[in-house]
């Protein structure tokens with residue numbers, strides 16, 4: 001019932017020519033897959049050329065995201081920032097919000113993520129909202145408290161009926177870029193917990209419609225075990241999204 005969704009977070013990688021080649025290579029090799037949603041999130045400068053290249057080549061199945069946006073939806077005196085309206089104008093349909101690297105290095109807060117999620121939904125962008133515990137929190141058995149806090153904070157004040165229009169990404173911080181993946185059982189346990197919070201917030205029917213991605217060292221070798229878990233609906237992928245063959249393999253394994 002929930003379509004799988006694989007999103008590539010390119011972070012601060014790829015010059016323009018490589019970015020366009022990567023996106024079009026992925027699109028070319030996934031165009032026959034009808035059972036999975038696919039998204040790439042280039043660095044901000046590459047978003048418009050990537051979206052244009054995909055459009056010009058007639059690829060509509062590969063969507064484009066950014067890795068952040070500002071809370072003010074249109075324009076204004078906010079040096080260095082980019083608005084939801086600008087993202088739509090550039091051909092974006094998704095926006096990654098609250099990635100742990102943004103929280104850690106750029107002071108992104110739960111309140112800011114919540115504000116941005118509301119702006120994204122109001123302006124036709126699908127937010128992919130990242131949450132996840134640190135290694136210290138996991139070792140102190142605070143994972144569930146932390147996740148519950150982040151989910152409730154991220155979704156505060158969002159209408160129940162809008163929840164199925166957003167995507168959550170559970171990304172244990174200790175698994176990001178470390179080569180350490182959460183085991184399928186560890187990930188499933190947290191995903192089921194997240195869905196139980198959604199049930200409390202909005203009821204079972206809505207909770208069952210919200211897609212929850214796993215992120216953290218996802219690669220072709222481990223995607224099948226992760227995606228076969230009942231509450232894992234896709235993946236947010238960093239390193240393995242930077243190679244056409246790896247990303248295509250993730251997409252093929254997730255195609256239902």
Ligand code: PGA
Nearest residue numbers: 176177216217237238239
């Ligand atoms: P990784 O990054 O796949 O390189 O671990 C995941 C992410 O940060 O979204």
